[in-house]
Amino acid sequence: MTKVMDIKYGLSATFNSAKDLFEAAGKVREEGFTNWECYTPMPVHGLDGQMGLPRSKVPCFTLAGGITGFCTGMLIVWYMNAFDYPLIVGGKPYFSPIYPFPVFYELTILFSAFGTLFGMFFLNGLPRHNHPVMEHPKFGKCGDDKYFIVIEVEDPKFDDDETQEFLKGVGGKSIIMIREPID
Amino acid sequence: MSASTQTETETPAILKKVDPAPWEEPPLVLNNRSFGWVTEKICNVVESKTPAWWWWCFITALFVASFTGMGLVYLVSTGVGVWGNNNPVNWGWAIVNFVFWIGIGHAGTLISAVLCLLKQKWRTSINRASEAMTVFAVLCAGIFPLFHVGRVWFAWWLFPLPNANAIWPQFRSPLEWDVFAVSTYATVSILFWYMGMIPDLAVIRDRAKQRWRKIFYGILSMGWRHANNHWRNFEMAYLILAGLSTPLVLSVHTIVSFDFAVANLPGWHTTIFPPYFVAGAIFSGFGMVLTLLLPLRSVFGLHDLITQKHIDNMCKIIIATGSLVGYAYSMEFFIAWYGANSYEGFAFINRAFGNYWWSYWIMISCNVISPQLFWFRKIRENTPLVWIISIFVNIGMWFERFVIANTTLSRDFLPSSWGYYSPSIVDIFTFAGTFGFFSVLFLLFLRFLPLMPMAEVKMVMPQADPHGGKH
Numbered sequence: 001m002t003k004v005m006d007i008k009y010g011l012s013a014t015f016n017s018a019k020d021l022f023e024a025a026g027k028v029r030e031e032g033f034t035n036w037e038c039y040t041p042m043p044v045h046g047l048d049g050q051m052g053l054p055r056s057k058v059p060c061f062t063l064a065g066g067i068t069g070f071c072t073g074m075l076i077v078w079y080m081n082a083f084d085y086p087l088i089v090g091g092k093p094y095f096s097p098i099y100p101f102p103v104f105y106e107l108t109i110l111f112s113a114f115g116t117l118f119g120m121f122f123l124n125g126l127p128r129h130n131h132p133v134m135e136h137p138k139f140g141k142c143g144d145d146k147y148f149i150v151i152e153v154e155d156p157k158f159d160d161d162e163t164q165e166f167l168k169g170v171g172g173k174s175i176i177m178i179r180e181p182i183d
Numbered sequence: 184m185s186a187s188t189q190t191e192t193e194t195p196a197i198l199k200k201v202d203p204a205p206w207e208e209p210p211l212v213l214n215n216r217s218f219g220w221v222t223e224k225i226c227n228v229v230e231s232k233t234p235a236w237w238w239w240c241f242i243t244a245l246f247v248a249s250f251t252g253m254g255l256v257y258l259v260s261t262g263v264g265v266w267g268n269n270n271p272v273n274w275g276w277a278i279v280n281f282v283f284w285i286g287i288g289h290a291g292t293l294i295s296a297v298l299c300l301l302k303q304k305w306r307t308s309i310n311r312a313s314e315a316m317t318v319f320a321v322l323c324a325g326i327f328p329l330f331h332v333g334r335v336w337f338a339w340w341l342f343p344l345p346n347a348n349a350i351w352p353q354f355r356s357p358l359e360w361d362v363f364a365v366s367t368y369a370t371v372s373i374l375f376w377y378m379g380m381i382p383d384l385a386v387i388r389d390r391a392k393q394r395w396r397k398i399f400y401g402i403l404s405m406g407w408r409h410a411n412n413h414w415r416n417f418e419m420a421y422l423i424l425a426g427l428s429t430p431l432v433l434s435v436h437t438i439v440s441f442d443f444a445v446a447n448l449p450g451w452h453t454t455i456f457p458p459y460f461v462a463g464a465i466f467s468g469f470g471m472v473l474t475l476l477l478p479l480r481s482v483f484g485l486h487d488l489i490t491q492k493h494i495d496n497m498c499k500i501i502i503a504t505g506s507l508v509g510y511a512y513s514m515e516f517f518i519a520w521y522g523a524n525s526y527e528g529f530a531f532i533n534r535a536f537g538n539y540w541w542s543y544w545i546m547i548s549c550n551v552i553s554p555q556l557f558w559f560r561k562i563r564e565n566t567p568l569v570w571i572i573s574i575f576v577n578i579g580m581w582f583e584r585f586v587i588a589n590t591t592l593s594r595d596f597l598p599s600s601w602g603y604y605s606p607s608i609v610d611i612f613t614f615a616g617t618f619g620f621f622s623v624l625f626l627l628f629l630r631f632l633p634l635m636p637m638a639e640v641k642m643v644m645p646q647a648d649p650h651g652g653k654h
Contacts, residue, residue: 017646018646018647018648018649019648019649019650021649022649022650037410037411037412038410038411039408039409039410039411040409040411040414041218041222041409041637041638041641042382042414042637042638042639042641042642042647043411043414043415043417043418043638043642044411044414044647044649045642045647045648045649046649046650047411047414047649048411048415050649051411053411053412053415055419056415056416056418056419056420057416058416058419058420058423059419059423062423062427076343077354080343080351080352080354081351081353081354081355084351085349085350085351087353089353089355090355092355099354099355100354100355102360102363102364102434102438102441103354103359103360103363105434106363106364106367106431106434107363107367109367109371109427109430109431109434110367110370110371112423112427113370113371113374113375113424113427113428114374116420116423116424116427117374117378117420117424119416119420120378120416120417120419120420121405123416124412124413124416124417126405126406126407126413127405127406128405128406129401129402129405129406130406131406131408133408133410134408139389139408140386140389140390142409143222143382143385143386143389143409144218144219144222144386145217145218145219145222
């Protein structure tokens with residue numbers, strides 16, 4: 001067997017309740033850590049504020065999608081019914097923003113929805129099927145009923161022993177170093 | 184304290200401040216279950232050995248679905264004349280089935296989007312299965328207009344794509360609006376359904392033992408890792424999709440109703456159609472949600488997650504929308520009389536007492552009378568009875584579309600063009616088969632995808648509160 005090398009990714013601490021994690025997250029932020037993350041089985045109310053995170057940027061993608069959809073809808077109707085092949089139907093004008101209302105209305109919603117979903121994927125860096133944190137031996141538990149805080153080695157304030165003590169101090173259980181195997 | 188002394192001494196006319204009596208909301212998950220229990224319960228449905236009943240249902244559903252397959256093959260190879268459509272009833276069952284299935288879908292979107300915006304926490308345990316219902320119902324609906332065009336291989340002309348004839352779709356037509364409304368509705372429903380499922384698929388991925396499961400759920404879950412940063416963007420995206428789906432769902436049935444309302448035919452050309460169709464769609468959709476979820480609840484033992492409160496709430500929505508629909512029926516009659524248009528007046532007298540009188544009274548008894556039974560708590564708590572009434576709602580709503588489409592078309596302006604429409608055997612089998620097709624898809628959903636959103640159910644449990652109940 002070849003010897004597998006590994007690199008340290010970060011220190012993980014486990015919490016048993018949303019309340020414990022919430023309080024600990026506040027202390028981690030106050031301590032001045034920057035490269036850290038909470039892992040929770042469901043969105044925890046108010047945790048973004050507690051971690052000092054700004055509002056999500058997803059709405060920008062929605063808006064971009066919506067504008068694209070609106071313009072696409074208007075443009076295809078104008079191009080097809082008024083420019084490329086003008087046709088009088090029922091004595092109505094070749095182009096008007098009223099009669100194709102359902103067309104651009106639906107396209108606005110359609111493109112906004114795509115913008116929202118792909119914006120969420122983009123901001124979350126998904127799809128990404130491998131990630132060092134998945135090497136955590138109990139990673140599956142954070143989808144079930146456990147809460148993790150992981151402070152990365154990358155963090156400027158990180159120190160093997162001190163950070164371990166700190167995580168213990170804020171109530172973290174079973175603190176382990178997540179190691180990412182490389183070969 | 185100073186306020187109370189003031190009240191007593193200086194302004195005795197004002198009553199003392201009375202705090203409202205505390206109102207205990209019944210819990211949404213009964214028996215004080217843990218997060219682990221929820222995960223086990225929902226993952227087990229997917230992970231346990233395929234039960235025998237599933238196979239029996241699946242095989243039966245496949246068999247029934249083959250009716251649609253055979254009906255369509257026969258139709259395409261012979262011609263659209265194998266359906267009972269005639270002149271003047273050119274639409275026949277195709278439009279009835281289309282509007283019926285589209286309407287069913289609306290409850291799923293209402294539960295996932297509108298109730299999300301209204302912060303109705305009880306929606307969490309029923310929204311995934313209802314969204315699945317929406318997606319599959321829209322797929323069933325799409326079959327009918329697609330094949331009703333006659334030469335189905337030219338159906339792509341409906342889309343704004345360049346073709347050899349160098350002509351484009353005509354965007355002033357309500358049928359063209361339908362193409363955009365229904366295809367957008369199908370796409371956005373699938374996106375919303377899928378996005379909500381990603382965190383749950385990741386849970387199943389992390390629990391997976393077999394290799395194919397790891398790959399299958401791994402790909403579907405996109406590498407989700409429950410990080411707070413993921414949740415932050417996810418929640419925002421979820422809220423926005425709910426906000427987008429709400430005007431979407433209202434517009435879809437509005438545009439479907441334009442198929443009728445924009446035509447200059449008595450009985451169709453009314454402004455009440457859009458709201459009346461939307462209310463009817465939600466009404467029929469909730470009927471179908473109950474029809475599907477009540478058996479699931481007992482088969483999988485989900486009584487702690489789909490509680491009596493959920494059933495009560497759905498029954499109450501059925502009363503509300505059923506009453507709206509009943510109001511619309513009577514208002515149509517009133518306007519037909521008040522408008523003093525003899526053709527309009529005839530169309531409505533004919534609806535109730537003419538050649539299709541029986542369908543009108545089936546509609547009234549199923550849609551207006553049967554949901555009123557839900558006013559009684561005893562009936563709402565009798566699950567088998569609720570299930571039966573929910574089926575009546577479905578039957579009634581199918582007949583509503585039959586009444587609207589056929590009574591008007593079969594009695595045109597000139598008695599010389601009057602006719603009578605009966606479905607052919609091909610019509611009947613093609614429609615019956617769609618229930619099989621729907622069931623096949625729904626059974627596959629139960630077997631392979633999480634039937635309840637675990638993360639959302641956990642969010643409404645007391646353990647999820649980071650402030651320990653002190654808000």
